[in-house]
Amino acid sequence: MADLSRRKMLITGGALGAMGALSIGSPAHAWTWSPTGSVAGTGAGLDPRWVWDEEADPLVASLLDSGAVPEVNRLLWDWNRNDQPLPAGLPADLVAFIEKARQLPPWADRTKLETAATFNKSRGLYLNLLNGVGGGMLSTAIPKEARAVYYSKGGADMEDRVAKTSLLGFAVGALNAYRPDGTCIVQSVKTRLVHAAVRHLLQQSPHWGGDIPISQEDMLVTWHTLPTYAMRKMLEWQVPIKPAESAAYLHVWQVTAHMLGIKDEYIPMTWDAANAQSDQILPRNMGPTPEGVELTDILLGQLAEQTSPGSVSRPLCNALARYLVGDQVADWDGIRREPVWDPLISSAWPKLVRFREGLIPLPLVPSIAWVIDEAVRQYILFFLTKGKETKIEIPTTNRPGT
Numbered sequence: 001m002a003d004l005s006r007r008k009m010l011i012t013g014g015a016l017g018a019m020g021a022l023s024i025g026s027p028a029h030a031w032t033w034s035p036t037g038s039v040a041g042t043g044a045g046l047d048p049r050w051v052w053d054e055e056a057d058p059l060v061a062s063l064l065d066s067g068a069v070p071e072v073n074r075l076l077w078d079w080n081r082n083d084q085p086l087p088a089g090l091p092a093d094l095v096a097f098i099e100k101a102r103q104l105p106p107w108a109d110r111t112k113l114e115t116a117a118t119f120n121k122s123r124g125l126y127l128n129l130l131n132g133v134g135g136g137m138l139s140t141a142i143p144k145e146a147r148a149v150y151y152s153k154g155g156a157d158m159e160d161r162v163a164k165t166s167l168l169g170f171a172v173g174a175l176n177a178y179r180p181d182g183t184c185i186v187q188s189v190k191t192r193l194v195h196a197a198v199r200h201l202l203q204q205s206p207h208w209g210g211d212i213p214i215s216q217e218d219m220l221v222t223w224h225t226l227p228t229y230a231m232r233k234m235l236e237w238q239v240p241i242k243p244a245e246s247a248a249y250l251h252v253w254q255v256t257a258h259m260l261g262i263k264d265e266y267i268p269m270t271w272d273a274a275n276a277q278s279d280q281i282l283p284r285n286m287g288p289t290p291e292g293v294e295l296t297d298i299l300l301g302q303l304a305e306q307t308s309p310g311s312v313s314r315p316l317c318n319a320l321a322r323y324l325v326g327d328q329v330a331d332w333d334g335i336r337r338e339p340v341w342d343p344l345i346s347s348a349w350p351k352l353v354r355f356r357e358g359l360i361p362l363p364l365v366p367s368i369a370w371v372i373d374e375a376v377r378q379y380i381l382f383f384l385t386k387g388k389e390t391k392i393e394i395p396t397t398n399r400p401g402t
Contacts (some may be wrong), residue, residue, distance in 0.1 A: 029284045035265040037273035039107055039254055043265025048216035053196055053261045059097050060196035064396065069197070073393045076190070083180035101189050104178065105258045113178050113255065115248035119241075120173040126239060126353075129376055130230040131169055132383035134324040136162075136299060138225040141325070141332045142285055145222060146292035148213045151205050152198050153395040155291075158298045163386040164194075164393075169226075170384070172256050188259035190392040195219075195261070197394045205398045219262050221285045224278040227253035231271065233324075237353045246271065286329070293334035296321075300335065303382050316375050319345050344368050 035043030063069050068091060075087045082102075086095055120127060140146050154161035168187045176182035195214045202208045227250060234241060241249075250271055257267045268274035300321060304314035319341030322330040330337075348369040354360045355369075 029280075031280075033277045033280055037269055037276070038265045039105075039258075039267045039269050040264035041269070043263070045265075048220060048263075048266050049211070051216040051263070052199060052212055052214070053192070055097060055101075056192055056196035056261060057199055059093055060193055060394065061200040063091065063094065063394070064197060064200055069394050069396050077391060077393075080183055080186055081180070082178065082182050082185040084186070098189055101192060101259070101261075102185050104185075104255060105264065107264075108178075108255050109251060110178075112248040112251040115244055116252035117175045117177055119245040119249050120177075120252075121175060123234070123239065123241075124173065125356075125376070125380070126234055126237070127173060127230055128380045128383065130233050130324070131173070131226050132166065133303075133321070133379055134229060134233065135169075135225045136165075136383075137296065137321050137325045137333060137335075138229065138286075138329060139222065140292040140296045140299070141287065141329045142218075142221055142225070143287055143289045143292065144211075144213060144218055144285065146289050146295055147208070148198060148202060148218075150291035150295060151207045151399050152202060153397055153399060155295070155399045156401075158295065159302060159386060160390055162299070162302070162383065163388075163390040166383050166386050167390075167392055172252060177252065178255065184256065185259060187392060188256060190394075192259070192261045193394050194392060197396075201395065201398050216262060216266055217281055217285070219257075219260060220266055220277065221281055223253065223257055223262065224274070224282055228271075228274045228278045232275075237350060238357070238359070239353060240357055250274065286332070288332035288334075292332065296333040296335060303379060313375070315341050316372075317379070320372070320375060320379060323349065345372055348372050 031045075031047035031049070035041070035045055063072060072090060072094065075089050079087060086098060090098075139149075149155050149161065154164065168184075168191055171177060171182065171184040171187040174182055174184070177184040199212055199214050202213050231241075231246065231249065250268075254267050254269075258264060266277075268277050300314065300317050304317045315336075315338045318336050319338040321333075322335050322337070322342060323345045325333075348366050349372060351360065351365050352369040352373055355362060355365045
């Protein structure tokens with residue numbers, strides 16, 4: 001961690017001190033969320049902190065230990081569509097796993113998935129901003145996730161890491177997400193394999209201590225920084241959402257959770273259940289780390305460069321990020337306060353949303369809102385374009401040099 005600057009260490013050290021006894025990962029918080037609120041409706045009720053992926057983990061560990069992963073990645077490179085047969089030459093046990101893992105759960109509802117696709121299209125600006133950018137800023141304030149990203153292979157090349165992460169997000173939001181010609185099943189299964197590889201590899205890193213990474217709870221925490229967070233923010237912004245659209249948006253993410261290997265007994269059945277689960281597990285899993293501050297700085301630096309190369313656009317990016325995630329998370333992430341842009345965005349963005357939704361007339365929208373509107377478009381474009389540059393592959397090493 002020699003490349004983490006003294007400034008960033010001081011930022012996170014101060015924030016940690018301010019938290020005092022409110023530990024970010026306190027084991028004193030018992031798991032109380034009931035599986036009766038899940039899509040399964042029942043379950044063992046085991047604390048998801050101590051549950052991983054018993055199907056994918058031993059399989060991928062054996063592939064890594066035998067040196068088979070490079071050839072597997074080569075063969076899977078052109079496996080892209082949901083209905084596409086697997087290429088010949090893959091190990092038999094991997095084929096058996098993928099063929100099982102690519103099946104939609106029996107409770108998947110095609111009508112809801114189609115409604116979700118239409119909703120994702122009509123609310124694409126908000127969802128891309130919240131899932132792509134807001135979710136990204138939240139993820140760097142999750143200590144286990146920030147450290148897992150930083151010390152895994154992707155942490156050394158954040159542009160590539162953003163691209164790979166974006167692939168799944170775009171697939172979920174696509175009109176054909178779970179149709180035969182879509183890619184969401186493929187991206188989900190590949191991501192599940194990547195998670196298994198990271199679990200195996202990070203335990204060999206001298207910089208990783210403690211529990212096995214990417215537990216069921218870790219995946220749930222990340223899940224809540226996407227649909228649960230996005231729905232809460234859209235409601236806060238007073239975006240009109242029909243009950244059928246709300247249910248469908250939840251459903252597409254329920255199916256995606258299942259495809260990523262989250263057990264059905266942990267996947268919330270309703271938004272009320274999702275909010276209750278989020279309120280229990282996010283507080284105990286969020287806080288500052290030097291790795292998270294470093295990753296945030298890299299991401300915002302890339303966004304500023306993308307938004308307006310050579311200009312002083314970083315303050316605008318900082319303010320937009322702070323507005324999306326709030327002061328506490330922004331402080332944990334080491335995002336600077338911007339005395340000019342912070343109040344402008346918090347005042348103008350809600351009016352811009354209400355104008356877009358036909359709730360207020362144009363004269364009531366301040367002129368600065370259109371500068372912010374264009375910045376938002378460029379902000380999103382960074383994530384949209386990065387996703388076209390790469391494909392998800394199983395890593396074979398941790399971060400180089402660590």
